[in-house]
Amino acid sequence: MSANIIDGKQLSASIKEQLTAEIAQLKGRGIAVRLATILVGADAGSTVYAQSQAKTSAAIGIDHVLVHIDGSAGQAALETKIQELNSDPTVSGIMISMPLPKRYDAGRAQNLISPMKDVEGTGAANLGAIFQGDFTMAPCTAAAAYKCIHSQPALAVKGAEVVIVGRSTIVGKPLAMMLVQDHATVTVCHTATKDMIAHCRRADILVAAAGKANLITVEYVRPGAVVIDVGINRVNVTDASGAVKAKTVGDVDYDSVSNAASWITPVPGGVGPVTVAMLLNNTVQAAKKLKVKS
Template sequence: MVNNQIIDGRKVANGILAELADQVADLKKAGWGPKLNSITIGDVDAVQLYVRNQKRSAEKAGLLFEEHHFPADTTQEQMLAAISAMNADPRVTGIILQRPVPHHLSIKQLQAAIHPLKDVEGMHPASIGNIVYNEVELGPCTAMASVELLKRTGLKLAGMEVVVVGHSEIVGKPIAFLLMSEGATVTVCHHMTRNLSVHSRRADALFVAVGKAGLISGDMVKPGAAVIDIGINQVTLADGTTKVVGDVDYESVLPVCGWITPVPGGVGPVTVSVLLRNAVIGAQRQRKHYERLFGSNPTAAQ
């Protein structure tokens, strides 16, 4: 069936935020109000824009959000020290390390330095393994958001043929694991895949996370398929103005597909809401952990 439905990411994102209100209120009452620290290193304009979106949504949901910006020439040792100070600060319940980081730094080592209980993206090596064990409550935000949007179509994921294009550790790979845990049959494509369209045309659901505008055209999509476009690309138009587009050629794919997520207004806003949901889950886990060890906080409001 071809029904060309556009999935409204902003609506889904607002729904997730609204569900957090009671949980945030509970945490605050117990003296565990969530506080998320964001780390950016160097100046990447696009990342600053996302951080602003994260801050705005965090405040809407009642979470504290603190930006920590470091210059591009910060050393690995300085970053490890800054992360360790945040790990030790009991007021900080979550830490997000914004990607990308400058090339001279090891992102893997920085990610591993964040305490697993404060790792709101589930990217610590100890946390990312959870999704392999089908523990999928908290996971990398974009991957979680993308799978959540597919679920909103109402399609049955068990047994579904799904193709994921792109296999980065933060997006493509976790999407594949999350889908496997839902019972889908998953094919993962990347830059060495010989004939992308042979795979993409078989997909009942197609996830695209590459970073190449126009990579997927209408002739590469199975009629009626659900298309989840994760890419974010800034393109310059003939008149010199710029605009943000996904990896999917929207005009040619829309008439063929059953569902599509637009860019902007699709995966992006849901990613931000999932980050905040993760931040709330993280604070709840810390509360439980410390209450188990030390009892409840006697100074909390009754």
């Protein structure tokens, strides 16, 4: 029996629809909703992502500003620009397009962003807030996985056994604490975990966030479990004609696991679209707190 699909595109569209109405209300009160994206250097992938972010923001009414810094400018120039945006009364959210060029300290730069404008939620202050039960500015991908889990009323989190494969600062660790706040019993697995399959097969809810293509196969999944695939990986596959093509896959072997799970997020079309929506949501929440006048 195939698993039910948690449709990230549909969930994302619902979130954006709600945000569009909220933004219109804020603008009606003269409150600016403006996202500034800092792009350092000329990385092609980062540039395309920033342009896409601008288009997505504009579609729901968020003003977007792309702040470009020459790749050779140095850490001090980046930090100066961050401080300028922190002080800019017309900016409600700030994000840094990653990766930064070599010799830049991404962690230091991220932590310089005002916690109230840290819409990616990866600064120390907003990560720490999660431990106090405040998810307002949670990291976008962790928040997206959390949203997917809670999108189906039939999925009970309270008392559930949750296993998260991956302990990153922006997904595994914050998501674990968010679900603990919901009274789940959470286990975090990683590269040093012994007998990972045994841990995973205990899970009522299994979250794959390791960054390794097709890591989680059906052997890892207890029949009827909910599987949330956070991974986004590009792999080469050979089609029926023998041509080699690039394909986007998750950390979960979808074909096998979807026959064992009760609910599953696909890749693409699962957590990814919701991650984008949560960045927009964080920007709106920041605008509400700051009440910056346009």
